[in-house]
Amino acid sequence: MSSTAHGHAPYYYVPHPSRHPVMAAIGLFLVILGATQWINGAGWGAWLLLLGMLGWLFVLYQWFGEAVRESEGGLYGRKIDLSYRWSMSWFIFSEVMFFGAFFTALWWARAHSVPALGSLDNALLWPDFKAVWPSVVAGATASPAGIVEPFQTMGPFWLPTINTALLLTSGVTLTIAHHALQVGNRSRCVSFMWLTVLLGIVFLFVQGYEYFHAYSDLNLKLSSGVYGSTFFMLTGFHGLHVFVGMLMLLFITLRLMKGHFTPERHFGFEGAAWYWHFVDVVWLGLYLLVYWM
Template sequence: MAQEKGSYYVPHESHWPVVGTIGMFVAVLGAAALLNGLLWGTPVMFIGGAIILYMVWGWFRDVINESVSGAFGPQEDRSFRQGMAWFILSEVFFFAAFFGALFYARIYSVPWLGGEGANFFTGLLLWDGFEASWPTDGPAPRHDAFSTMGAWGLPALNTAILLTSGVTLTIAHHAIKDNNRKVLNWGLGATIALGLLFLGIQSYEYVHAYVDLNLRLDSGIYGSTFFMLTGFHGMHVILGALMLLVVFFRCLKGHFTPENHFAFEAAAWYWHFVDVVWILVFIFVYWL
């Protein structure tokens, strides 16, 4: 084993990066076609998603087998921690770009279009009846046709659910350090269930937005930033729930010890990051 020999484990050649690249290309191609109204976009997007899930399943399986076989030692553990930290940092900048777009549109662009910008753009690019206020309306026939999503209904409930999932995950983390398998499994299971409940409520919220509020992705800059931030966050909740689900099944098999459980910690880091992002989404998208 690598840790016994004092060497760094170098995995064998893997085809999973190639499979993942193909899956992401197909999924993005389908999503782009769907957004442009092409009928073949939906099945292509789901095919790409299926390829990505297949890649994740196969790659996770290989790494888990390497871990269980004792191939990883302290050096690999440090590499995993550094890699996960850099990955979360990249996610921070990913969401920072979208929050930056929201900030720029709301604080700079819209007021400017109502002031100096209106002198040049009125009659050229702006539609009749444009109001430089947030949320912005859309051009006719969608002018003033939608309502905003209030903060203190479903979004507040989802905020409480996600924050509670962070508490149950922390309980599970303390349980694994104490080698309390019963509390560990309970805490992880509750966290996953709360995450799925969050996604179910968000799906209902999207239906409510489209059907009752007429709030759509093309409802001006407000609609695009609303669905962009909440949608990408929901995608990250799905990814985090999948990570926790894999860890949950590994816990049921007794894979972790109080001293060696970085896979659990990596999933926990990611889930807490998702919690923090949602708090920012709730404040800046729903509340303010």
């Protein structure tokens, strides 16, 4: 912990210099650079992406392993615990803003952009344009130039509804596991954590089948106008967050099986639980605004 100019420890925790943040940033830079080059036709971009991903994961393995050893070694006090709690809170807040931007894009396109394109000013330019959202009028692609292939929208039944039930159930099982840990019932906690991880995995498989159904049966693609782009951006990024949250819960479960965490000290568990409940709440917004409306 660093100190102030007067030699007194600050109220908040200041971590010592570490190589992990810059190494993780380099790995992510290689991932983004490789992905952009791969998308633009450079074959070496795929290998650069793979290299960056492997390097990034290796850094995280070292970084998180070091944090776990310090925590289990009793090196973390109240200030570090508060630092972790504030950090996780701000991280989740940044994710709220991230999804808020996409929800806003969906609302703006539907409530403002499409009606504006169908106004009297544009009637002479696009006389055949249908200023309606595709989910409101079946077959409306809002493509007067014919550049968007006809597609069908994704309704709430039955795959999205099944996934909603899976995520809500996983929130319940996670809460049961948390209460079991608080009362010292480790075996019950581990059992319900494995059930939560399994529900997350099933959710991802159902979403993968939903995408297959969208492409093969509905001709709904990322290029299907603003509806297709917002649909896949919102659901796709949410699926990525489910995957990350599932990995968090998986590693927490493995740590529980090794005897880590106590009823009094288990913020690693709580932080992963906060993230998973956030993912649940985002999905409820998606389920209502994307599939029902």
